[in-house]
Amino acid sequence: MNGALVESREWLVAQRWLLPVLILIGFGLAFAIPEYGWFNKYVQLVMMYVGINVILAVSLNLVNGYMGEFSLAHAGFMAVGAYTSALLTMKVLPVLDYPALFPIAILAGGAMAALFGLIVAVPSFKTRGDYLALITLAFLMIVKSLIENIDYIGGPRGIPGIRKLTTLPWVFFWVVVTIWVIRNFVYSKYGRGVLSVREDEIASDLMSVNTRRVKFLAFAVSSFFAGIAGGLFAHLLQFISPRVFDIIKTTDILIMVYLGGIASIGGSILGATVYTVLLELLRPSTVAAMLSWLPDVVFEPLNEHFIQHLGIWRMVIMPLALVLVMIFWPRGMMGLREFRWFIPKRDLEAHHRGAEHEGRHDVPHGQ
Amino acid sequence: MTFLTANKVKHYFGGLCAVSDFNLDLRSGELMGVIGPNGAGKTTIFNLITGVYQASEGSIQFKGTELVGKTPHQITALRIGRTFQNIRLFRDLSVLDNVRIAHYAQADYSPLEALLQIGRYRREEQRIIENSRRLLAIFHLEALAGETAKNLPYGLQRRLEIARALAIGPELLLLDEPAAGMNPNEIDLLMEFILWIRKEFNLTILLIEHQMKLVMGICERIKVLDFGETIADGTPEQIQNHPKVLEAYLGEGPVG
Structure with a gap:
């Protein structure tokens, strides 16, 4: 039985054509769900948050997982993207007349965040580990206080009244783009360069890897997509302020990355999804709704003494869950492993192909 | 000369x-x-x-x-290729990737070509794989291409390090x-x-x-x-x- 299960799983994994088909179906659903109201507005909102968080986690994993640095700046890049795109749609681009301009605003937000990413990459040439983590934290604080002190963009009050332009199809589109581009990056010479920097930077340099260039690229790509996520976030929440993009936001993304597992795109997708959905499930109203079938004698005291206080406790329960995960499951859900569909075919084959070049036997063999 | x-x-x-x-x-x-x-x-x-x-x-x-x-x-x-006194492989990466990484300077494509999978990207990646497999075959490591480098016995790690140094040509x-x-x-x-x-x-x-x-x-x-x-x-x-x-x-x- 078990053997048959493994076999059918292997068969499924080999059907790589399923991935594009699933993406197409996903697109279909992304259009159909809001159109036909298949889920209520709240569930649709959660779906969009899941998508945005997937973008954030996958992009942060590039620096924290693949490159092995500990960046705390992700919420800062997100803020740059959010403010840039929000200002564009409110003050510059006539999005009301031309909705097609929305992706341009999002792209501009990503590009601006990537520019800031390049700035943060510079100290990473000389610094590593804890010290670089502190520098990224400083960057996050600088971005926040900069925004707070520029009156033109609302200062500490933030920007209210952003148009709600983020829709489920757009979120899905950007999720697919993020995963595709980062996957391409990871399986190129630059991505392998990033991995080798994590393993041994000096050896990497001595194997001809241009380590500075590789770090530049990793930070730029990572922050670009953080900016994209920020733009989508701003046009979904319709209100942004510096407080939204503080260290708590970064911590959320970190939890998703480490819960899912480092150096794994699939892991970040899972981590972001599980974390976002669990947080929503722990809301008092959700839990009450889920348990309302209980007889009143049980439900009423439970509701009064426990469920109604979940609002406070859920911010304790989730980090606690993370601590337990780290202790008992240190690599996260799929650390250093990957969905096979994401791995380019030539990579899979090159790692597993049998000895079609026969070993050469004139080689002295003992070494 | x-x-x-x-x-x-x-x-x-x-x-x-x-x-x-x-x-x-x-x-x-x-x-x-x-x-x-x-x-x-x-x-x-x-x-x-x-x-x-x-x-x-x-x-x-x-x-x-x-x-x-x-x-x-x-x-x-x-x-100019080199090995190290105390072996410095990329320990958590596969044997194949150790050798592929050393092709960085020879792989002739830009970041944009890599991100969008256009231009010279595919051809160059294929060439790197072929060359890496060839080197591994010469050093009798081909069957271990998918193995994590740190799992290799000491002697094979030494051999892999030389193969990696030769990969830079x-x-x-x-x-x-x-x-x-x-x-x-x-x-x-x-x-x-x-x-x-x-x-x-x-x-x-x-x-x-x-x-x-x-x-x-x-x-x-x-x-x-x-x-x-x-x-x-x-x-x-x-x-x-x-x-x-x-x-x-x-x-x-x-x-x-």
Whole structure:
């Protein structure tokens, strides 16, 4: 039985054509769900948050997982993207007349965040580990206080009244783009360069890897997509302020990355999804709704003494869950492993192909 | 033809002079050994040639190009490969990826081509895979392509490190104590192996070694260092009987 299960799983994994088909179906659903109201507005909102968080986690994993640095700046890049795109749609681009301009605003937000990413990459040439983590934290604080002190963009009050332009199809589109581009990056010479920097930077340099260039690229790509996520976030929440993009936001993304597992795109997708959905499930109203079938004698005291206080406790329960995960499951859900569909075919084959070049036997063999 | 030359190279760590007035004239195709007691500055010389350290004074030239002032990856891209005294593989990566990473400078595509999978990207990636598989096959590591490097036994890790160094397509190969941790029988095979890769890959080799058997057995020329200074330079026969070398290795003669 078990053997048959493994076999059918292997068969499924080999059907790589399923991935594009699933993406197409996903697109279909992304259009159909809001159109036909298949889920209520709240569930649709959660779906969009899941998508945005997937973008954030996958992009942060590039620096924290693949490159092995500990960046705390992700919420800062997100803020740059959010403010840039929000200002564009409110003050510059006539999005009301031309909705097609929305992706341009999002792209501009990503590009601006990537520019800031390049700035943060510079100290990473000389610094590593804890010290670089502190520098990224400083960057996050600088971005926040900069925004707070520029009156033109609302200062500490933030920007209210952003148009709600983020829709489920757009979120899905950007999720697919993020995963595709980062996957391409990871399986190129630059991505392998990033991995080798994590393993041994000096050896990497001595194997001809241009380590500075590789770090530049990793930070730029990572922050670009953080900016994209920020733009989508701003046009979904319709209100942004510096407080939204503080260290708590970064911590959320970190939890998703480490819960899912480092150096794994699939892991970040899972981590972001599980974390976002669990947080929503722990809301008092959700839990009450889920348990309302209980007889009143049980439900009423439970509701009064426990469920109604979940609002406070859920911010304790989730980090606690993370601590337990780290202790008992240190690599996260799929650390250093990957969905096979994401791995380019030539990579899979090159790692597993049998000895079609026969070993050469004139080689002295003992070494 | 001048291949690798070093001219009055000096290097200080703080106030300590690690290498003083090092001169070298390595000819194309030669196999030269550098020996000396621990702390004599042998590995420092490798680090100076490959750009890990910048020489405090002097110049190092490879085929007419000045190396001092260049970064390690620029120097490596000039086709100078090296191994390390204590193996420095990318331990958590696969055997294949270890070799593929060393193709970085040869892979001819831009970041944009990589991100969007356009242009030269696919062709170059395919070429890297072919070349890596070819190298692994030569070194009898092909069946282990998917294995994590740290899981390999010590001897295979040493072999993989040489395969990785050859993946950059070197003309000059620097071997840092290739025989470390080997028994006499393994050293015999290693000697044969080094001579074989020199011929097969058309290499000039500079090696550091403590094992006299290996150095005396295969090197055409030997340089002896002690406390950063070159105390002797010549053929194995000349070195074996050089009074200063005997002194450095065995201590001074009995007093009185």
